[in-house]
């Protein structure tokens with residue numbers, strides 16, 4: 001006699017889902033038992049967003065999260081920051097093996113809009129000794145020992161090796177892998193304060209974040225409420241999907257999952273044009289007065305223009321520096337720029353890159369700068385340019401070329417950078433090939449690689465918001481007089497479109513450096529920068545060009561060439577012969593290590609590439625081996 005209540009519950013759920021499609025909250029799923037299911041999470045095809053599917057077990061009224069091979073109970077959901085927490089698998093009793101060991105731990109489908117956040121502290125348990133050479137902390141100070149020593153259920157893990165790390169690095173954003181050749185168990189804690197004693201730690205949990213959702217999918221207008229219209233999703237032309245797009249006067253609120261009414265807060269933005277009024281006035285005034293009136297109007301107009309210009313400058317500076325903290329960005333006038341570059345005179349031209357021409361400039365106070373004329377796509381408004389320059393100006397790291405400010409008065413927006421003496425790495429390598437410069441030593445090359453990796457790692461993990469470079473290449477790596485490397489043009493492709501005369505794809509990035517995964521999903525991520533950096537490493541190792549039509553047709557692409565050589569087991573054959581000449585065994589070994597690291601960066605699948613931070617650490621490790629044995 002168990003059936004009736006279940007049938008009843010099921011019917012209630014059906015009614016709820018059914019009615020909700022016709023009300024304002026068209027897109028929200030009904031609660032699962034007592035648990036609310038916020039948008040975009042979807043427990044049924046008729047509600048939420050199907051990309052964000054989770055399960056509601058109506059028998060137990062629990063929400064479940066599906067991974068590729070397993071299902072985990074959801075213990076908390078916070079829609080305001082798009083996060084949910086799942087309960088990690090427990091240990092099989094009296095062993096140090098997690099029950100999801102057969103599924104290789106937590107494996108998210110990386111095509112879905114969920115990833116593992118950096119708020120998770122992961123304890124890896126029962127690990128092999130190979131883990132000792134990983135970037136994870138596996139020594140006796142590691143927090144996992146504190147956990148194991150003080151947790152009854154983990155008693156079986158006592159004598160085995162364990163490691164601790166913070167998740168959310170790009171290698172762990174979709175998986176917490178357990179396996180024989182690594183660790184056989186794990187657990188996780190969200191926002192763990194490691195100062196606290198273990199008995200005050202939270203319950204184990206693994207926090208997962210979802211991507212801010214788009215408008216709800218619809219089949220017809222019936223699925224949308226009065227504030228939105230069902231229309232084809234142009235962003236995804238071929239998908240044939242339609243979405244409830246907000247009507248004008250409404251804006252999509254991805255957290256509430258509804259269209260909210262705009263309210264006009266900016267009086268300037270709403271003011272009406274008064275010119276017709278003035279025209280009407282002048283027409284009605286007697287002829288003798290006209291001259292005097294005109295004079296006054298001209299004067300007033302002049303004053304208005306000056307005032308408007310001053311206000312505009314003030315507003316622009318506010319936008320430019322709205323991102324708080326840090327160093328202020330400077331708004332240069334067109335006159336400043338023309339004067340500094342001697343009116344863009346030919347002898348000041350430093351070069352023409354993917355984004356336009358670069359001139360050397362000297363400011364009134366004597367500061368030498370590089371002025372870049374950005375070729376912008378026609379969709380970029382001045383405010384957006386200012387806003388983005390404002391963000392990029394805050395970025396401050398010794399391995400990044402400093403963006404000082406910009407000028408938006410001239411035909412093209414101008415970006416003003418600190419001036420770096422020695423030119424680009426690409427030119428440097430070119431002059432080595434033509435014999436104009438003496439050999440760049442192995443330690444020097446390692447240092448250039450390390451400096452660059454540090455700069456990029458900073459952009460990815462320390463800049464707020466994180467910045468993906470999107471066009472890492474040797475011509476964007478500048479060397480100062482001491483051969484310190486500095487990355488330039490970071491984040492610029494957010495602003496600018498690449499120049500077609502330059503060898504570039506019609507989209508973003510430069511041929512020879514472009515992440516192959518980009519062709520699959522048209523998305524550049526931190527791992528795309530890692531890929532491009534892998535190509536730079538190959539350039540440093542081989543002294544060859546990323547794209548060189550002088551190589552055999554199928555070897556034009558440096559990364560393809562090197563990967564072919566490695567498959568033919570001629571790994572060291574790719575290294576610049578001049579570098580190998582007279583090198584010690586240890587030096588040869590470190591060259592080999594760098595080739596292997598480059599190959600890791602060039603992994604076809606993003607998940608398999610290391611993060612920029614791991615790359616920087618690895619290069620540092622290689623450098624340390626060399627210095628320790630000198």
Ligand SMILES: *[C@@H]1O[C@H](CO)[C@@H](O)[C@H](O)[C@H]1NC(C)=O
Nearest residue numbers: 002006055056057058059060
């Ligand atoms: C709910 O219970 C029924 C009957 O016990 C069972 O057939 C069904 O698979 C259960 N559903 C889930 C999602 O566990």
Ligand SMILES: *[C@@H]1O[C@H](CO)[C@@H](O)[C@H](O)[C@H]1NC(C)=O
Nearest residue numbers: 094095096097126156157184
């Ligand atoms: C650690 O993992 C190995 C390999 O799966 C397993 O045989 C062993 O029992 C585990 N150790 C403990 C204490 O459970």
Ligand SMILES: *[C@@H]1O[C@H](CO)[C@@H](O)[C@H](O)[C@H]1NC(C)=O
Nearest residue numbers: 068069101102103104105107
């Ligand atoms: C996980 O599932 C996929 C297919 O869904 C399968 O190919 C793979 O072997 C499974 N992996 C494990 C470790 O069970």
Ligand SMILES: *[C@@H]1O[C@H](CO)[C@@H](O)[C@H](O)[C@H]1NC(C)=O
Nearest residue numbers: 051067068108109110111112
């Ligand atoms: C991962 O998600 C995508 C998008 O929903 C789906 O097409 C694909 O089949 C999933 N992969 C696996 C192995 O389940």
Ligand SMILES: *[C@@H]1O[C@H](CO)[C@@H](O)[C@H](O)[C@H]1NC(C)=O
Nearest residue numbers: 135136137138139140141142
């Ligand atoms: C343990 O590792 C951490 C970082 O991985 C390091 O800072 C610390 O010095 C190490 N301690 C010992 C005793 O090796």
Ligand SMILES: *[C@@H]1O[C@H](CO)[C@@H](O)[C@H](O)[C@H]1NC(C)=O
Nearest residue numbers: 140141142145146147148149
């Ligand atoms: C954990 O216990 C072992 C064995 O009792 C001890 O050697 C070790 O110092 C303890 N570690 C911590 C971090 O408490």
Ligand SMILES: *[C@@H]1O[C@H](CO)[C@@H](O)[C@H](O)[C@H]1NC(C)=O
Nearest residue numbers: 115168169170173209210211
């Ligand atoms: C995880 O997803 C969030 C939201 O889309 C995103 O901001 C974050 O960068 C992602 N993290 C990783 C490591 O991919």
Ligand SMILES: *[C@@H]1O[C@H](CO)[C@@H](O)[C@H](O)[C@H]1NC(C)=O
Nearest residue numbers: 111214235236237238239521
């Ligand atoms: C376009 O559709 C495909 C398949 O339906 C999906 O994988 C992809 O994420 C969609 N892209 C956008 C921008 O929505």
